[in-house]
Amino acid sequence: MISEKISNLINEQFHKELYSANLYLAMCSYFLDQDLDGFAHFFRLQADEEMLHAMKQFDYLHEVDGKISMGAIEAPENNFSGILPAFEEALAHERIVTRSINNIMKEALLEGDFATQAFFQWFVQEQVEEESSMRSIIAKLKLAGDNKSSIYLLNEELGKRQPAPEA
Numbered sequence: 001m002i003s004e005k006i007s008n009l010i011n012e013q014f015h016k017e018l019y020s021a022n023l024y025l026a027m028c029s030y031f032l033d034q035d036l037d038g039f040a041h042f043f044r045l046q047a048d049e050e051m052l053h054a055m056k057q058f059d060y061l062h063e064v065d066g067k068i069s070m071g072a073i074e075a076p077e078n079n080f081s082g083i084l085p086a087f088e089e090a091l092a093h094e095r096i097v098t099r100s101i102n103n104i105m106k107e108a109l110l111e112g113d114f115a116t117q118a119f120f121q122w123f124v125q126e127q128v129e130e131e132s133s134m135r136s137i138i139a140k141l142k143l144a145g146d147n148k149s150s151i152y153l154l155n156e157e158l159g160k161r162q163p164a165p166e167a
């Protein structure tokens, strides 16, 4: 059994993951429009991962006798001012998600809800990896600047991203 407070927090987190999937599909679409298929592929897989995160939380909440209540998902921005700004927005978004997951961990700790802590430990590590991956791409984009060859190579590199094993 899970407390109403933790159940509500996980329900909110589930909606944040769905919003993340929407945001990354918007970025995928933005890059497809510019024929930057590698960047688009990266965000397509990122959106798939966010759906996986959402569904993990959906299943967990039912397992512990909580309930998902479906609500509206805010529409993301659909236009971005360039490659670097899109990745900077993705990193800023991931930092918000990290704070939200840390808050769930903190509340679960206060309540002695060890099952929720154990479940969200995977997400804590996932956030470390997601922030690190975005920061690394941002660093490469800054190095590339306006150099078209470097952007082309980065587009090729991101086009080779493989789906997460769980996806």
Ligand code: FEO
Pocket: 017, 020, 049, 050, 053, 094, 097, 130
């Ligand atoms: Fe599900 Fe990118 O956090």
